[in-house]
Structures are given as structure tokens and as C-alpha cells.
Amino acid sequence: MKSIDNDGTGAVPSGIDLQPRSVVGVEVPREAAAGAPVQLTELSGRTVGDVKAQDAYVVAEDVNVRYGSNHAIRDITLEIGRNEVVALIGPSGCGKSTFLRCLNRMNDSIESAIVTGRITLGGQDIYSRELDPVALRARVGMVFQKPNPFPKSIYDNVAYGPRIHGLAADRSELDHIVHTSLDRAGLLKEVRDRFDDPGTSLSGGQQQRLCIARTIAVNPEVILMDEPCSALDPIATARIEDLIDELSKNYAIVIVTHSMQQAARVSQRVAYFHLGMLIEVDETNRVFTNPQHKLTEDYITGRIG
Amino acid sequence: MNVRSKSMTREIVEAGLAKRRRKDRVFRTLGLLSTAVGLVFLITFFATLASQGASAFKQTHIILNIELSRELLAPDGPFDIDYADFDAVVRQALRRELGDVNGRRDRREMNRLLSIGAAYQVKDTIAKNPDLLGSTLKMLLPVSADVDMLLKGNIDRDLEQSQRPLSDRQIEWVDRLIEKDRLVSRFNSALFSNGDSREPELSGIRGALMGSVYMLLITILIAFPVGVATAIYLEEFAPRNFWADLVEVNINNLAAVPSIVFGLLGLAVFINWIGVPRSSSLVGGLVLALITLPVIIIASRAAIKAVPPSIREAATGLGASRMQVVAHHVLPLALPGMLTGAIIGMSRALGESAPLLMIGMVAFIVDVPAGFTDPATALPVQIYLWADSPERAFAERTAAAIIVLLGFLLLMNLAAVIMRRRVERQW
Numbered sequence: 001m002k003s004i005d006n007d008g009t010g011a012v013p014s015g016i017d018l019q020p021r022s023v024v025g026v027e028v029p030r031e032a033a034a035g036a037p038v039q040l041t042e043l044s045g046r047t048v049g050d051v052k053a054q055d056a057y058v059v060a061e062d063v064n065v066r067y068g069s070n071h072a073i074r075d076i077t078l079e080i081g082r083n084e085v086v087a088l089i090g091p092s093g094c095g096k097s098t099f100l101r102c103l104n105r106m107n108d109s110i111e112s113a114i115v116t117g118r119i120t121l122g123g124q125d126i127y128s129r130e131l132d133p134v135a136l137r138a139r140v141g142m143v144f145q146k147p148n149p150f151p152k153s154i155y156d157n158v159a160y161g162p163r164i165h166g167l168a169a170d171r172s173e174l175d176h177i178v179h180t181s182l183d184r185a186g187l188l189k190e191v192r193d194r195f196d197d198p199g200t201s202l203s204g205g206q207q208q209r210l211c212i213a214r215t216i217a218v219n220p221e222v223i224l225m226d227e228p229c230s231a232l233d234p235i236a237t238a239r240i241e242d243l244i245d246e247l248s249k250n251y252a253i254v255i256v257t258h259s260m261q262q263a264a265r266v267s268q269r270v271a272y273f274h275l276g277m278l279i280e281v282d283e284t285n286r287v288f289t290n291p292q293h294k295l296t297e298d299y300i301t302g303r304i305g
Numbered sequence: 306m307n308v309r310s311k312s313m314t315r316e317i318v319e320a321g322l323a324k325r326r327r328k329d330r331v332f333r334t335l336g337l338l339s340t341a342v343g344l345v346f347l348i349t350f351f352a353t354l355a356s357q358g359a360s361a362f363k364q365t366h367i368i369l370n371i372e373l374s375r376e377l378l379a380p381d382g383p384f385d386i387d388y389a390d391f392d393a394v395v396r397q398a399l400r401r402e403l404g405d406v407n408g409r410r411d412r413r414e415m416n417r418l419l420s421i422g423a424a425y426q427v428k429d430t431i432a433k434n435p436d437l438l439g440s441t442l443k444m445l446l447p448v449s450a451d452v453d454m455l456l457k458g459n460i461d462r463d464l465e466q467s468q469r470p471l472s473d474r475q476i477e478w479v480d481r482l483i484e485k486d487r488l489v490s491r492f493n494s495a496l497f498s499n500g501d502s503r504e505p506e507l508s509g510i511r512g513a514l515m516g517s518v519y520m521l522l523i524t525i526l527i528a529f530p531v532g533v534a535t536a537i538y539l540e541e542f543a544p545r546n547f548w549a550d551l552v553e554v555n556i557n558n559l560a561a562v563p564s565i566v567f568g569l570l571g572l573a574v575f576i577n578w579i580g581v582p583r584s585s586s587l588v589g590g591l592v593l594a595l596i597t598l599p600v601i602i603i604a605s606r607a608a609i610k611a612v613p614p615s616i617r618e619a620a621t622g623l624g625a626s627r628m629q630v631v632a633h634h635v636l637p638l639a640l641p642g643m644l645t646g647a648i649i650g651m652s653r654a655l656g657e658s659a660p661l662l663m664i665g666m667v668a669f670i671v672d673v674p675a676g677f678t679d680p681a682t683a684l685p686v687q688i689y690l691w692a693d694s695p696e697r698a699f700a701e702r703t704a705a706a707i708i709v710l711l712g713f714l715l716l717m718n719l720a721a722v723i724m725r726r727r728v729e730r731q732w
């Protein structure tokens with residue numbers, strides 16, 4: 001396990017360019033979040049810790065996103081392992097969602113967003129011309145912060161993905177997919193005899209699990225979750241955390257969360273973002289017990305954000 | 306300190322409460338008042354219309370024993386329906402009924418009691434059943450509009466003879482017919498089965514009604530699909546740039562362009578350039594489609610904008626293509642709003658008359674149009690034409706036509722509302 005300290009004395013992981021950009025120091029203070037004033041030296045543009053994953057499946061290199069003149073994330077390099085849960089944490093507006101949305105090209109629909117850098121999925125460049133974003137999104141599923149079931153029946157919600165991608169040969173196969181997806185999302189028992197009810201008639205927690213069922217019905221390789229529990233009570237949250245544990249056996253999961261406890265509970269690795277930069281990445285235990293970077297420490301001890 | 310400031314907040318709020326409540330009350334009263342004013346206007350409008358137009362749905366008829374004698378109908382041997390003098394038959398029957406019609410002047414005055422439609426009706430009866438020739442038939446025939454007006458109380462008997470359409474002698478005859486129970490009031494079926502006519506008692510709104518139906522069919526068939534497609538393209542697919550803004554501004558301006566300008570455009574482009582038949586419901590429908598289009602586009606765009614982005618994101622995140630997002634999610638959710646736009650647009654199109662004047666639809670057209678290319682007129686134009694006619698009998702028909710127009714409008718809106726309910730319930 002290599003770690004990189006502030007002064008850059010540690011070895012830089014090979015093949016990853018972590019040179020600081022000149023713009024970094026200039027723009028930072030103006031955008032600085034509440035809390036301790038940020039020292040320029042603290043934001044050298046280098047990621048502390050280890051961006052490498054053991055069995056890397058999603059690899060992001062030097063990803064930059066600009067919304068017009070707003071440089072939202074800078075030079076993010078991060079790997080996500082095959083059966084790994086990576087938690088993205090950081091103060092509001094630091095670019096966690098933006099980074100997440102790069103991974104399934106959801107930023108494509110935002111006209112002002114310009115994404116540069118390289119992201120590969122199983123070695124394949126997802127921003128290459130050959131790859132249709134439609135095909136990509138079938139492989140990289142997403143669960144949103146606010147539960148957003150379609151205004152259709154529960155069944156149709158889960159069946160939608162398989163239907164548009166033609167994953168089921170006939171009705172019985174579709175039934176099977178819907179059943180297993182709801183079961184794995186831990187919702188089957190509650191909705192068994194109300195498949196035809198509108199998805200919006202469920203409670204918030206149930207809706208979120210429905211959205212997860214909808215996502216796994218397509219059987220993706222990676223699941224992106226943007227604060228999936230922010231609208232849920234502790235019980236529903238616990239169920240979804242169990243679910244994430246369960247799902248991580250088969251999927252690579254990237255989860256954005258504002259809850260340190262949640263990050264500690266569900267993730268194997270944690271990535272700390274700050275003002276569009278990836279400050280520190282490491283194993284969850286290490287980050288929470290022994291953060292290497294001053295900003296990470298400030299954040300997890302509650303001094304920022 | 307904390308406690309004191311808390312109680313102070315309470316005092317301040319309570320002090321202002323009365324004022325707030327008063328404002329609420331004033332506002333509510335004002336709202337109620339304006340609603341009442343609107344309602345009074347509406348009721349007055351409908352009451353006037355009903356009182357003026359109701360009588361037009363009834364028409365006076367005369368019961369006559371028509372002798373279909375060969376001497377009158379076929380004086381020179383063989384009977385030819387096209388040359389037979391059916392007027393003579395009807396007049397003879399009336400003369401027998403009245404008894405004291407002597408001399409040419411009397412006869413001429415008596416003839417004016419009958420509608421020219423009476424002879425046509427006898428002719429139609431014979432045409433359907435030629436075997437009736439030679440027999441005597443008891444028939445219900447229309448009287449002239451003047452007699453009808455007299456019976457409906459629209460002619461002042463106390464006026465000087467020369468100042469009213471019926472002479473003293475004519476009125477005396479009519480009174481005699483009334484006494485003998487020969488004049489009866491029946492449902493005015495001509496109003497719904499005939500086209501326009503110079504004779505009020507024979508004129509109907511069927512021609513105008515069919516013209517309006519044909520036009521609106523064309524309008525909705527063109528304006529709705531084109532409008533919705535345009536809105537979808539502009540909202541979902543068009544790049545946001547200078548040109549998109551330009552198009553948007555232009556569409557908004559088009560919605561505000563006076564409709565007569567569209568009539569000029571129709572005249573120049575559809576009739577003179579493309580060669581669509583003048584006065585036809587086809588050209589009318591095309592012009593009305595142009596007028597309706599901006600309304601539908603604007604309403605549809607608003608409806609599409611109102612679809613929550615979270616639904617779009619959910620579908621996109623699952624891997625739906627842009628077209629699938631639109632077809633499966635945006636369109637079903639936006640359809641009720643689009644239909645509302647269509648209702649507004651169609652209602653406007655139905656009431657439009659100015660642009661139709663420009664494309665020759667103000668002509669006097671007797672025949673009921675049988676197709677999209679036949680010369681036609683529209684309900685509002687018919688109303689205008691009748692309102693312009695001097696005969697007293699056309700006044701009530703004008704009101705009746707307005708009632709029919711409003712009924713049509715109501716029916717159309719009802720259909721749209723039902724349709725909207727349907728699509729709204731789908732999810």
C-alpha cells in the first residue's frame with residue numbers, strides 16, 4: 001500500500017499523472033467551503049493514499065468536468081474494484097455527484113458540461129465513439145438521491161429496463177426477472193400482491209428499494225448510488241445498507257454519502273473529495289482511523305462541511 | 306432575554322393578526338364579487354340568447370288538403386315532374402281553404418302566405434311516390450316567414466298597414482286559418498337539414514355546421530401532430546442556441562398575430578400559389594391549422610417542461626434512448642397538457658371568422674358541402690351573414706345559430722376533457 005504525502009515524497013502510482021495544475025491554487029479560496037481557511041499547500045492537487053484498486057474494473061484517469069466556466073472536478077484519478085464498494089464523501093458541492101455521473105455519462109444530457117480525461121470500464125473507454133451511452137447505462141446502473149419511480153405500476157417499473165433492452169424472451173422470463181429483482185431489493189414481501197399498484201403509492205423507503213430493484217433488473221456490472229438513503233429513516237437506511245452489502249458480492253458499487261457512519265459500514269474504500277479535487281483515497285478503516293491529509297481529518301472530525 | 310423576546314414575538318404577531326385577517330376577508334370578498342359579476346354577465350348572455358333563439362327551433366306549418374289533380378300537374382297529357390306546376394296545386398288548396406280569394410291582387414297576396422318550400426315539398430312527395438298522382442293528400446306545409454313571425458308575435462298588428470310586411474287582408478286570412486286550426490307549430494327540422502337560403506323559413510345551418518366540422522377535422526389532423534412534434538423537437542432535441550431562441554420568439558409572436566393576417570396568407574399561399582379550391586373547407590382548415598399551431602406548440606412545450614426531470618433521469622439512467630424517454634415517459638405525462646392546448650386552439654378555430662372572409666368562405670352557399678373541396682361556410686360566418694340580413698325571421702335564426710355554435714363548442718370541449726381523463730388515468 002503506497003501512500004503519498006503532501007510534499008510528494010511518496011511514490012506516485014505509475015501511469016497516473018498527478019501533477020498539480022496551475023489553476024488549482026488560484027481559484028480555491030474563493031470557493032472555499034465553510035470551516036477552516038484552506039491553505040494553498042494543503043491543496044497541491046495530489047491525491048493522498050492509494051487510488052489503485054485490487055481488481056480494478058472502473059478506472060478513471062485525469063477526469064475533469066467543467067460546467068461552462070465552473071471547473072467542477074479536477075484531475076480525478078480513481079479505480080474501482082470488481083466487487084468493491086467505494087464511498088465518495090466530502091462537503092456539499094465538492095463534485096461527488098458530478099464524478100459519479102461521469103461514470104455512466106449522465107453528464108451528456110447537461111449541455112454545459114464538458115468532460116475530459118479517460119474512464120474505462122473493463123478496459124473499454126466509455127467515452128469512445130464506438131460505445132453507445134445507451135449500452136453503457138445498461139452496464140452501469142444508477143440509483144438517485146430522491147426516489148424517482150416511474151408513474152407506472154410496480155411491475156412495470158421493474159420490468160422497464162429489461163423491456164427496453166430486450167432482456168426477457170417472454171412474459172414468464174420477465175416475471176422471473178421482476179420477482180428476483182424485487183426479492184433481492186428486499187421489497188418482494190411487501191409488494192407481492194400489489195404489483196399493479198402505482199410505484200408512487202409506496203412509502204419513500206419502499207420507493208427507493210423499488211428504484212434499486214429497477215436498477216438491478218437490468219443486471220448491470222456497476223451500480224452508482226447518489227445518496228440513496230438521504231430521504232430515508234434509520235430502519236429503511238439499515239435495510240438498504242444490508243442490501244448494498246448483499247449486492248457487493250456481484251457488483252462494483254460506488255456510493256455517495258454524507259454519513260460517515262454509512263461510509264464506514266458499507267464501503268471497503270473511501271474517497272474524500274474537496275472543492276472538486278480528490279484529496280484522499282484509502283481503505284475505509286485507514287481513512288477513518290488514521291487520515292493522512294489534514295482536510296480529510298478536518299472533514300471526518302466534523303470541522304468542515 | 307430569550308423568554309422576553311419570545312413573548313414579544315407573540316405580541317407583535319397577535320397585534321398584526323387582525324390586519325392580516327382583514328386583508329384576507331377583503332381579498333375573498335373581492336374575488337367573490339368578481340366571480341358574481343362574471344356569472345351575472347354569463348347568465349344574462351345565455352338568457353338573452355335563449356329567449357331570442359328558442360323560437361327559431363319551432364316553425365309554423367299549414368295543414369292543407371292537396372288535390373294532386375292531373376289537370377293542374379299535367380295539363381298537356383304526359384306527366385313530367387320537372388315541368389309540373391306544383392305551386393298551382395298548393396295555391397289551389399289554400400284558395401279552397403280560404404274561399405274568398407278573388408281577383409289577381411287577392412291571389413298575389415294569398416300566394417305570399419305560403420313558403421316557396423311548400424311546392425318543393427309536394428314535388429318531393431310525388432317524386433318518392435308517383436302513384437299518388439290523382440289522389441288528394443293532407444299535407445303539412447311551411448308557411449312564409451312573415452306568417453310565422455305574426456304567429457310568434459313578432460309583427461305588430463296595430464301598425465299602419467304599409468309599415469308591416471302583412472296587409473290587413475293577409476292578417477284576416479291568417480286569423481281565419483288559426484280559427485280553423487289549420488296553422489300548427491312544429492319542430493323546425495329545416496334549420497338542421499338545410500343549407501342557407503334567401504327565404505328565412507327555408508334556411509338552415511347544416512351547411513355551415515358541416516363546413517365547420519370539415520374544417521376542424523383538417524385543423525386538428527394537421528395542427529395537433531405537427532404542433533406536438535414541433536414541441537417535442539424544440540424541447541428534447543433542438544440544441545439550445547441563437548436559432549432556437551429565434552424560433553421560440555417567432556412562435557410566441559405568431560400566437561399573437563391577428564387572425565385576419567393568416568387569412569391573407571392562406572389566400573396568397575394556399576389558393577393563389579398551391580391552388581387549393583377557394584371557399585372550400587380544405588383551405589379553411591389549413592388556415593385555421595396555421596392559427597392553432599402556435600397555441601398547441603406553446604401549450605405542448607409547457608406540458609413537456611412540466612415533466613419532472615427526475616423521471617427523465619430515471620429512464621436515461623436505465624439506458625433508455627432519447628426517443629424512448631420521450632415516447633415512454635415524457636409524452637404520456639405531457640399529453641393531458643397538450644390536449645388542453647388543443648382544446649384552446651380548436652375553440653379559437655371554431656369561433657374564427659375574419660380569416661375565412663379572406664379565403665372566400667363568406668359566400669352565400671345553399672348546398673350542404675359533401676366533401677373537403679366543396680364550397681362551404683362556417684358557423685360564425687353564417688351567424689354574421691344572418692345577423693346582417695334585414696328580415697325579422699333571420700334575427701331569431703342568428704340567435705339559434707349562436708346556440709348551436711356554443712353547443713358544438715361545449716361538445717368538443719367535453720370530448721377533449723373525457724379524452725384527457727382517459728390518458729390521465731393511465732398511470
Ligand SMILES: Nc1ncnc2c1ncn2[C@@H]1O[C@H](COP(=O)(O)OP(=O)(O)OP(=O)(O)O)[C@@H](O)[C@H]1O
Pocket residue numbers: 067070072090091092093094095096097098099110112
Ligand atoms: N447541472 C449543472 N450545471 C452547472 N453546474 C453544476 C451542475 N451540477 C453541478 N454543478 C456544479 O458543480 C459543482 C459540483 O456539484 P456536485 O453536484 O457534483 O456536488 P456534490 O458533491 O454532489 O454536492 P452535494 O453533496 O450537495 O450533492 C458545484 O459547484 C455545482 O454548482
Ligand SMILES: [Mg+2]
Pocket residue numbers: 096097098226256
Ligand atoms: Mg450530489
